Amino acid sequence: MREMIISELTQALHDLARGFAHYLPRLIVMLILAFVGWVIAYVVKVVLRSILTVIKFDKLSENAGASQLLNKAALPPATEMLSRFVFWVTWLGFIMLGVSVLGILGLQEQIARFFLFLPHLFVAMLILFFGLLAASFFSRAALLAAVNANVPSPRVLSLAVRSIIIVFILSIVFEELGLAEQTMLVAFGIAFGALMLGLAIAFGIGGRDLAQRFLEKKFVRRKKEENEDELSPL
């Protein structure tokens, strides 16, 4: 019994040792790959960053308007972003290589699928990011324009603009991710329709007032001008 246990234990230890001895080189290879990958990725990052600095990539992205957006999203400058992204992609690539050396079944497949999905995710994130930014930008623009034009209920207008843009952006994001396309289409249809209906009602109700003011402005204006001098800011 005792021998048996010892034998089994020994056997198990042997197996473990064999298995370990079998995997150890692979593990070491993986670690080496990961380390080398990190070094290479780091070098690539540094090189890329200096190249981008030399060609004034920041200035370029500033002109394209990207820097301001990044700035507003509290993200690092464009050069940093790009070089970091390249660093991670390179390093992850090496790690993946290492993992595949380990030869773990199933994991490889999962990793492959993940990598196939990654671009979609990335693009979706990007769209979402810029979409939200645009939504906030345009809603604020609408708000300011409305306030300065003395249009009633500026916030409603601003909210409407924001909502339309967000709904629109979300629909694109989901499509990009390929999630429940049919459902999303229907959901979007419903949401958009509801929004439009809401707006129509809102305008309908508020419109009476607006139309009245519009007509007033149009026809009573002359009288008003007689009573009022315009101020010139300069």
Added chain:
Amino acid sequence: MEDETFLTDDFLRQLINVGEVDILVGLPTRNNAKTIGSIVHTIQSGILGGFPRERAVIINVDGGSRDGTPELVTGISIDDVRPASNLHALRTLHSISTNYAGSPESGVAFRTILAAAELLRAKACIVMSPESVNSESDWLSKLLRPIYRDGFDLVTPTYRRHKFDGLLMTNLLYPMIRALYGVRIREAFTPEFGFSNRLGSQFLGQNGWADGTGGSGVELRFTLAAITGGYRVCQSFLGKKDHVERRAADLVPTLRQTVGVLFSALESDFSVWSKVVGSQPVPTTGSDQELLLDPMRVNRKRLRQMFSTGVAELQSVFQSILSPPTLEGLQRIAALGEEEFHYSAELWVRTVYEFAASYQKSVISRDHIIQAIAPLFRGRVCTFLGENRNASANDVETNIEGLCLEFERLKPYLLQMWKSRE
């Protein structure tokens, strides 16, 4: 690289024919056919009266008029080919014209005038406005003489105008420029001004034309460049400036051209203005600034209402721009009734300075920051009108002076906010 070919071949040929001049008059136009004839005539008599011996040229830069404005300008040359003029001149006085595509705000017109001035080695240049219908021929002398005879580099005008005219000038631009740059220029943004060859060339050679930042509000940038470059600046009293009809909707574009330009200039001029303490008057010929006191009917109620609406509706925007105490202050006065409403000078100065600092930090889109000033400016105007409703010219001046001193007093506050970022 700068785009150096913005002058057309035809214009260049005209410039070759004009050759070296002593005096250059720039005349940017766009559909001014109605007034341009009398303006050109005013300019011509100004040149013949004040500078009969000098070589002079009138350069019209037209922004795509469809009413034949450029033809009207060039048709009134004083030369031997068209001896119809009843003005007797010693010399040929060329009037040449070129046009540009693009918006009048783009600054191309002024850039073209500067380029022409440099190519023609003009000793003294002025820009005249086709809209200043009441300009007199002696305006030319008043703007040119300090440059041509006395060695100044920039002459800005002062006018006789209504006390409630140019409120953006009196309530923001003049006090703020004075406090920050230390120079008391009443009208830093005007359609008429004179400048020297030195200043013109320096400004033309600076960067920023090609990427478009040199465009909008270029006149103000020019004035600021003269100050920061250590050029000799003076003011010259011209006369009555006619009230230009402006709709309320004009406020935002005007703010962009003036306050926006000023705020963005603060960024590059930091090393200059951060060291300035107090302010100095600039030499002025003629009277300083005359105010007319005719009664004026202004709807203060509407101004106040737009202010209050703005403060309420734009709260989210103001939260990113203003400090909490300032925003609270604004909300407090927004809630006041018409009688108690008072937007104090100190609060106004803090507001403006916080806007400037936020602009520099780009907390939100810079254009949105500028737009957000509009309702607050209306509130300030409302208070200013109320304070000075029955005020004499001296009282108004005293009030403006008080505001200026407030801007100067709170300058450290701006500096502090500015540095907190760095």
Added chain:
Amino acid sequence: MPLNKDALWYKDAIIYQVHVRTFYDSNGDGIGDFQGLEQKLDYLQELGINAIWLMPFFPSPLRDDGYDIADYNAVHSSYGTLEDFRKLLESAHERGIRVIIEMVLNHTSDQHPWFQQSRSSQNNPYRDWYVWSDTDTRYKGTRIIFLDTETSNWAWDPTSKSFYWHRFFSHQPDLNYDNPAVREQMWNVMTFWLEMGVDAFRLDAVPYLVEREGTNCENLPETHTILKDLRRKLDEQFTGRMLLAEANQWPADLRPYFGDGDEFHMAFHFPLMPRMFMGLKLEDRKPITEILQQTPEIPPSCQWSLFLRNHDELTLEMVTDMERDYMYDMYAESKTMRLNLGIRRRLASLLNNDRRRIELMNGMLMSLPGTPIIYYGDEIGMGDNILLGDRNGVRTPMQWSGGWNSGFSNAETERLYAPLIQDPVYGYPAVNVLAQRESEHSLLRWMQRIITVRRSTGAFGRGSIEFLYPANHRILAYLRKLGKDVVLVVNNLSSTAQAVELDLRRYKGNIPIEMFGNNMFPRVGDLPYLLTMGPYQFYWFRLRRI
């Protein structure tokens, strides 16, 4: 080279204006004389001129440089005898040089026997030969010409206790042309000289012959009647003779002096000259083209006479106040350079001895429509002496060499009629004929050359003028046309190099040939003809269709 028989000879003439006294002294008395001038005719022939205009050489008290004549039918003894003059005339004609003399019709010297008689008593037969009055208030509308010396046109005669009329100096009483005897006598005087062989008269101060109340007493119709009468008599009795009017007037007022080709043959174009100087200083052709635009057409047989400088001041009567101030400031900073309404300086000193400007001005003189007159000494760039009074500063002795008295006279220097120019720039050691003859690049050599070129075509003397108006106002360009002969003249009035585009489309296909070097330039095409001009440069092109 005998005289040609062409009755229109004056159109092709190049006139050299000289005072006998100033040119060459043959007898060592310090004053130039007829024999001296005769000896120097070879020099003038070499220069290329074909007419000389002699300033007054009549017996005279010389209080107005000989324009105060005391005897019309004799010569001043300082200059020689009538016989000497006759010989000079012959010698000149042998060399193809015509002789123009002065005829002062308007007034005489107060030393003239006629005036002595006239003033002697109210009843003298000569009394009516001059304009007398009991008051000095008649003809109030008349301007005073010699502002610097005279205060009125009337002068008191203590002998006959009345006022006499004088438009110039008070020692020059005006003849009374309402008197037929005066007119008759003056024609006799002219006949005297014409019969001797004189080719032309420069009639002095013609606008002032007749006075009428209520007018400015200038350019009156009665004056024209008298002049036309003289011309008629001239044409009837002589051939190939010429009358040249001195009338300092605006072009439109000058035009009547040509009549319908039945009054004067030639007249000075006074307003053009100051404008040439002005255009040069302004670097703008406007003054020149403007005055020529205002210049009326003249009858085909008539001709303008052009000059840059003469024995008088550079007159600024025919300019606006603004222009006059400008001219004073630019050309006569020092008040001593000014006289009456003018500037008493010579060409070279006016132009600061700038050879390029001197050449350009002479180039325009030779190419604008009219007969050019060269004032003696200007062909070598002589200077002036503004310290001498009145207009004597520009009447100093001709500078022949760097030797004794500049080669002008063997007399002791103190005996010279006027001091020599001595200053380092313009003095005779630096500026003289001998030295310039030796130098290929001298102004004298250049003048000879331009006169030769000018005489190579009739277009300059007789052709029409048509201005081109290139957009560059520093360029004065015009076409001179005579039949098939077309000359293009392009002048750069600027001190800097200029580019100019000329509209020559009508002459498409022509080859411009530069007339000084007879060199070809690119053929005229459809495009504007581009020329680049050096500072103060000018081109004369003969346009040839080959």
